[in-house]
Amino acid sequence: MLTAGDSLGAGSCRICAAGWRGAGAPGGVSVISGGHNAPDLPVGEFGTRSGPLHANVDRFEILINGKGAHAARPEEGVDGIVLAAHIITALQTLPSRGFSALESVVLSVTRITGDNTWNVLPEQVELEGTVRTHNTEIRALVPEKITRLIEHIAAGFGARAELRWHAGPPVLVNHAEWADFAKDVAAREGYRVHDQPPQMGGEDFAFYLHHLPGAFVNIGSASQFGLHHPRFDPSESLIAPAARYFTRLAQETLLKLAR
16 A cells, blocks of 8 residues: 655545544454665664654644844844744753653754845744654643743743644554564565664554554665655665565465464
8 A cells, every 4th residue: 555645644644534444344454564664774674663663743833923123223123033043942952851851752943934035133933843752641741831931932032932733643653463473574584673763753654553453664775865865865675675575474464364
């Protein structure tokens, strides 16, 4: 099954919403398996784990409303760019000071947009970014903590800041039985198999695993540059072995279910 729009976190969600015959239904799906190339692993290496593998993925926007002014007379305005810089720095204290160091929390600001000229302090500034977590309870706390932080910082500057939160795919949780089964088949196909630590990247295959038993795996593609990099260049030598692996996995899954 090819899922379109997976990087938007919506492809598999649409398939689930469209309705299907899940586990236990007559003629329904009993097990689901999936995989992705892993540029940080050499070709021939195979990684997965039981339990949480890929992270919760959420997107946020922060809208900052200051007061525009001429860049030569900043005292007449409220500088949204300076305020945005304070907010960006303060946001990085949430993973390190807002949660236990034993929890996995990543917060990245990936876009800042102000005005489109060089001599004006913009009235509005927008920030955008992502938060990654593995713990569902921690995930639920993040929007409240961001809101409280940005509103108080903005108020100190005489401005306003608003959070817009966009929940994405949930944490991907592999079922132990099928993760172990996937590793066993991979080893017999000649892969060097190891347990992967939890990954902070997201994967919308997680939606399927919230409905069905199964497992998701990562297969080495040995790219010098990572996913979403413009120079990402996976080795094509991974394709044939991966095709053989998934063929054998499907065959042996059917035999296992028939027993």
